[in-house]
Amino acid sequence: MAGSSYFADVSVFDGARVRAHQGVLVDRDRIAWAGSHARAPRAARSAREVDGAGRSLTPGLIDCHVHLCFDGGPDFAAEAAGLTPALGAIKGTVNARKHLANGVTTVRDLGGIGMVELARAIDAGTVPGPRVIPAGSALMITGGHGHSIGIARQVDGADALRRAVREEIRAGAAAIKLIATGGVLTPGIGATFTAFTLEELTAAIDEAHSWDRGVAAHAIGAEGILQSVLAGVDTVEHCVQVTSRIAKEMAGRGTFRGPTIVALMGIAGNEGKAPAYAVEKAKALVEEAKVGHLRAIRAGVRHICSTDAGTPFNPHGNAPDEVIAMIGWGMEPLQAMVAATANGAEALRIPDVGRIAAGMRADLVVYEADPIEDPTALRQARAVWKDGARVRL
Numbered sequence: 383m384a385g386s387s388y389f390a391d392v393s394v395f396d397g398a399r400v401r402a403h404q405g406v407l408v409d410r411d412r413i414a415w416a417g418s419h420a421r422a423p424r425a426a427r428s429a430r431e432v433d434g435a436g437r438s439l440t441p442g443l444i445d446c447h448v449h450l451c452f453d454g455g456p457d458f459a460a461e462a463a464g465l466t467p468a469l470g471a472i473k474g475t476v477n478a479r480k481h482l483a484n485g486v487t488t489v490r491d492l493g494g495i496g497m498v499e500l501a502r503a504i505d506a507g508t509v510p511g512p513r514v515i516p517a518g519s520a521l522m523i524t525g526g527h528g529h530s531i532g533i534a535r536q537v538d539g540a541d542a543l544r545r546a547v548r549e550e551i552r553a554g555a556a557a558i559k560l561i562a563t564g565g566v567l568t569p570g571i572g573a574t575f576t577a578f579t580l581e582e583l584t585a586a587i588d589e590a591h592s593w594d595r596g597v598a599a600h601a602i603g604a605e606g607i608l609q610s611v612l613a614g615v616d617t618v619e620h621c622v623q624v625t626s627r628i629a630k631e632m633a634g635r636g637t638f639r640g641p642t643i644v645a646l647m648g649i650a651g652n653e654g655k656a657p658a659y660a661v662e663k664a665k666a667l668v669e670e671a672k673v674g675h676l677r678a679i680r681a682g683v684r685h686i687c688s689t690d691a692g693t694p695f696n697p698h699g700n701a702p703d704e705v706i707a708m709i710g711w712g713m714e715p716l717q718a719m720v721a722a723t724a725n726g727a728e729a730l731r732i733p734d735v736g737r738i739a740a741g742m743r744a745d746l747v748v749y750e751a752d753p754i755e756d757p758t759a760l761r762q763a764r765a766v767w768k769d770g771a772r773v774r775l
Contacts (some may be wrong), residue, residue, distance in 0.1 A: 385410065385510025387770070388426040391419045392434025393752055397441050397724035398739030398752055399716070406439060408744040411769040416738055437757070438675025438752045440719065440735050442512075442745030442768060444726030445689050445701045446640050447598070447619050449533070450474035450514070451494040452526035452692030454648075456655050458567050462531040469505075471496030477691075478504065478511030479699040483775045484699035485763035487745040488513040490557055490730055492598055492619065492690075493520040493533040498554035512768065515730050517598065518555035521546050521586065523577045527600070534561060540585035543578075547589040557730070558590040560600045563606035566649060566663045567693065573663045575624060583613035596731050598640075602667065604628060611637050616731050619688055620646075622667050624674030629681035638729040639678050640688025645709035646671055648695035656694045677713045685713070686729050687722035691719070700758035705753075715754045744770035 387408045390437035394404040396416070405419035407426050415423050455461055474497060481489055489512050491497045521533035521543060528534040537546045539687035560583060561634035564575035578586075583599070590597045591614070599610035604623035611618065611631045617638040624632075624639075632639060649656045650664035675769055678685070685708065689700045701722060708718045727736025735743050746767040766773040 385656075385770070386425070386429040387432055388422070388429035389432045389434045389439055390422075392437055392439045394738055395440045395719055395754060396739060398720065401754065406738060406746070408746075408767070408770050411744055411771075413738060413740055413742045413744050415740055432748070434748070437764070438749045439738070440747050440749065440753065441723040441738055442747055442766065443701045443722045444488045444730065444736060445481060445486050445691065446490045446617060446686045446726050446729055447473065447492050447642060447688030447690050448481070448489045448698065449494050449690070449692030450477045450489070450491050450497060450500065450756065451708045452696070453477065454692055454695060454697045456694050457657060458694055459530055462533065465495050465532065467496040467499070469496075470494055471500045474500040475509050475511065478509070480697070480699035481512045481701070482493065482510065482766060482768065483536050483763070484556070484702055484761065485747040485766055486512050486699065486701045487766070487768045488515070488600070488726070488730065488735055490515040490517065490519045492559045493528070495533060501556070502554075509527045510773065513735070515556045515613070515732075516554065517557040517559040518550040518553055520559040520561055520600070521550075522561035526577045527561050527563065527568045529570055530568060537595070540581050543582050543586040544589045547586050548577045550594050551595060551616060556595065558595050558597045559587065560586055560597060560599045560610070562601040562610045563603045565600065565602065566646070566667070567658050569657075573667060574606070576603060576605040577607070578610070580609045580613060583609055583615070587614045594731070596729065611635060617686060617688070618622045619690070621678070622671045622674050624677045626677065629677050629683055634712065635681040636684060638686045638725060639683050641671065641675055641708065642688050642690040642704075643671070643675075643711060644700050644704045645690035645693050645696045647707070648693065652695045660694065672711055675708070675713075679713055679717070684725055685717070685721040686726045705760055709757050715757055718757070719754060
């Protein structure tokens with residue numbers, strides 16, 4: 383049960399910057415006060431003290447792209463063939479805890495079976511897990527990427543897409559996913575193949591936004607990325623082929639980019655283990671992905687942490703490695719931490735998470751070292767709180 387806690391004399395990354403010798407007072411599920419430890423309010427004296435000396439406190443990490451009903455095994459399609467809603471929810475329950483153990487307190491599930499039910503069970507306190515924003519079934523063109531996996535529905539035409547969005551929302555989707563290009567894990571379809579038309583994308587995004595649902599576009603190739611951005615999508619997942627125009631449009635419109643580096647490298651780096659067609663396509667994208675990442679950073683495109691966890695050799699709870707990978711490919715550590723916290727909250731339309739400030743939900747992680755100075759510290763969360771309650775790791 384959440385109570386009153388005081389994090390004393392801790393170094394705080396608040397979602398925007400780092401400050402030393404801070405104090406954070408939690409009252410039940412909310413942050414009641416945050417500021418200089420030397421000026422802690424009287425209420426801090428009666429709260430349960432958490433010694434923060436020499437340690438760092440951050441908001442809970444946010445992973446904007448996971449597939450909780452998949453385990454990260456080598457054959458995504460084979461695993462999908464055996465899924466049922468009940469099995470998906472059971473596997474999701476196990477995988478959700480792996481995120482919490484690694485400091486992730488919010489995830490967006492971008493295509494799964496049984497995830498709406500899992501999200502509700504976690505919200506009700508029936509099972510432990512991070513906050514789950516479920517997209518239900520992803521939407522794709524007939525025969526498009528994912529048609530053999532079973533976590534997407536085939537839809538063609540603007541009117542049909544509007545209806546499909548409405549049906550997914552009726553079924554409990556809190557976000558919408560559009561598969562705008564081909565992908566790595568579908569045989570016979572090029573990863574950069576352009577799927578939906580601009581008219582179709584615009585109709586789906588307009589409908590989702592009218593219901594206040596955010597929209598993610600799976601888009602690898604330049605044409606599909608650009609069309610998604612022009613249509614008004616909120617986040618572009620994978621977003622490999624970033625041209626100068628795409629970077630400019632994304633920066634100007636505030637479109638978020640989720641590079642999913644660990645997903646790409648998990649497949650590209652496992653030749654002989656992952657399906658050969660997937661390895662071949664992934665390897666062909668790596669250098670373009672690195673170039674696109676740098677181009678987007680230099681243009682000022684806002685980033686989020688998206689792991690695509692559950693895909694081959696991409697385990698759940700992998701957000702720390704995605705943050706480290708974004709830094710390794712050219713992002714400043716502070717930018718990467720903003721991507722994994724405050725930016726993720728904005729992209730997912732959850733205004734009361736992702737930052738440490740009075741009134742925000744008390745989703746907090748303690749690390750032994752400062753992850754801005756040493757990003758590898760993210761791999762070992764010392765303690766995690768969600769909604770003010772300490773998580774048993």
